[in-house]
Amino acid sequence: MLKDRLLKSNLLQSLNTENGINRRSFLTGATMFGLGAATTAIISGCDSSSMTTGTVSAANTTDTATQILTAALIAESLAITTYYTALSSSGVITDANLAGSGGTATNVSVSGNAINVAYLQGALLEEVAHAQLLRSLLGLATNGSGDAAAGIPQTFYYPSGTFSSLSSFLPVILALETAFIGAYMTAVEEFSSMAAGYNNFSATQANPAMSGSNLTQADLVLYAKVAASILGVESEHRALARAIPAVTLGSPIYAGINVVPANNLNYEITDGLTGLIVSASGNSSTTAAAALTPFISAGTYPMTVTSVAAQASFSSVVTASVQANVSGGIPAAE
Numbered sequence: 414m415l416k417d418r419l420l421k422s423n424l425l426q427s428l429n430t431e432n433g434i435n436r437r438s439f440l441t442g443a444t445m446f447g448l449g450a451a452t453t454a455i456i457s458g459c460d461s462s463s464m465t466t467g468t469v470s471a472a473n474t475t476d477t478a479t480q481i482l483t484a485a486l487i488a489e490s491l492a493i494t495t496y497y498t499a500l501s502s503s504g505v506i507t508d509a510n511l512a513g514s515g516g517t518a519t520n521v522s523v524s525g526n527a528i529n530v531a532y533l534q535g536a537l538l539e540e541v542a543h544a545q546l547l548r549s550l551l552g553l554a555t556n557g558s559g560d561a562a563a564g565i566p567q568t569f570y571y572p573s574g575t576f577s578s579l580s581s582f583l584p585v586i587l588a589l590e591t592a593f594i595g596a597y598m599t600a601v602e603e604f605s606s607m608a609a610g611y612n613n614f615s616a617t618q619a620n621p622a623m624s625g626s627n628l629t630q631a632d633l634v635l636y637a638k639v640a641a642s643i644l645g646v647e648s649e650h651r652a653l654a655r656a657i658p659a660v661t662l663g664s665p666i667y668a669g670i671n672v673v674p675a676n677n678l679n680y681e682i683t684d685g686l687t688g689l690i691v692s693a694s695g696n697s698s699t700t701a702a703a704a705l706t707p708f709i710s711a712g713t714y715p716m717t718v719t720s721v722a723a724q725a726s727f728s729s730v731v732t733a734s735v736q737a738n739v740s741g742g743i744p745a746a747e
Contacts, residue, residue, distance in 0.1 A: 476691045478607065478618040478628055478636065481600050482551050484689040484701055485640075487565055488593050489544040490718055491708055494569050495589060496537035497719050499582050500730035506530070508579035510657050518730040532653040534731040538739040539646055541727075546639075546743065552622035557720065570712040580668040583654065587670070590651040595683040596701040597644035603689070604637035612693070635746045642744050644681070652676040 476484075499505045500518040507514055511533075513525025518534065521527040545555055553559040561567050574581045606614040608630050618628045628636075656675040658667035665673035687694040689701045697703060726736070 474691065475606075475612075475614050475693060476603055476689050478604070478633070479551070479621040480690045481603060481636075482547055482621065483564060484596065485600065485643075486544060486547040486551065486553075486560075486563075487705065487709070488596060488701070489540050489547060490560070490565055491569050491705065492540040492589065492593065493537065493544060494716050494718050495571075495586060496533055496540060497727070497730060498576055498716050499586070500530075500533055500537065502576040504577040505579050505582045510579060510659055519728075519732050526657075529657045531732070531735050532657065534727075534735045535739050536650045536653070537727065538731060538736060539650075542739075543643055543646075550622055550636075552624075560718075566709050567718050568715050569708045569718065570710065571708065571714040571716060573714050575714060579657070583658065583668050584670065586654050587651060590647055590654065591684075592701070592704050593647045594644055594651065594681050595686050596689060596704075597640050597647060598681060598683050599686045599689060599701065600640040601637050601644065604633050604640060608633035608637065631746065638744050638746075648681055 506512045506518050507516055509524060510526055511530050512518060512520070512527075513522035516522035516525045518530055521530055548555055548557070548560075551563065553563055572581075572585060575585050576582055603614065606612050607616055607618055610616040616630060616633070618633065620626045620628045620632075652675045655670075655672040655677070658672055660667050660672055662673060665671050671677075685699055686701060686704075687696065687699045692700045
């Protein structure tokens with residue numbers, strides 16, 4: 414049943430100094446009370462009666478399956494908003510490394526680079542597919558109408574000037590993608606621990622998409638596999654974004670970042686994350702929620718999440734040829 418539902422639906426490596434935005438700066442002021450905006454939004458989505466009635470929740474000292482999926486949907490909504498805004502912003506898209514002077518995401522000028530634009534277009538569509546899958550697993554409407562009530566922010570906040578130029582945008586998207594990679598790696602570990610009943614994780618997890626039922630061990634194993642498959646895609650996004658600037662081996666620095674090679678890591682890491690919402694270590698700064706706080710808490714440079722209805726085709730920022738070539742489903746259950 415889970416496999417069928419998944420098939421029908423078509424989570425941070427470090428925010429390090431390489432990206433120009435180090436993780437410590439993202440966590441500044443993220444005390445237990447400072448985490449309120451992110452944590453409250455996520456937890457409110459986990460406490461609805463439709464998600465908990467008649468089920469047995471996991472221990473409070475660990476993340477629940479519902480919390481992981483909700484945190485992931487918040488991250489995917491942030492990613493969608495980031496890519497869509499970059500593709501729509503003249504400051505970013507008209508860079509010579511992208512659509513070029515006078516160009517747009519769907520009408521690249523002769524001085525631009527259509528392949529690099531396609532990298533961003535493909536990433537946008539892939540994040541949309543991830544979000545739709547997560548909505549299905551959470552029992553939310555695929556048109557996004559239930560997102561706000563489930564605690565998914567409808568506005569995200571960016572560092573001032575993020576979308577004014579490619580050199581301002583690149584460090585932010587690299588920081589976010591490395592964060593998403595670490596979050597999904599943590600999700601793999603947590604779903605695996607749930608399936609095995611290991612390290613204080615309970616194998617009894619409420620099924621948020623089906624009131625009154627719990628996820629099976631096979632469900633949890635499959636969730637770990639799906640999280641790993643998304644992690645791989647986020648890693649591709651990070652590498653491809655690093656490949657956008659035109660640099661040389663002799664001069665590999667762009668926006669303060671050495672982008673050669675594009676895939677410069679032997680291993681992706683979690684940057685010490687010990688949970689998505691709940692930290693097994695008891696350190697509130699080692700959760701994905703803490704890292705996302707600056708983008709969720711009210712601040713400067715707000716961007717409204719693009720409606721799911723508008724995401725139906727993205728014809729204004731994604732060419733038909735790219736849309737037609739972005740495909741593939743989730744990995745099959747063993």
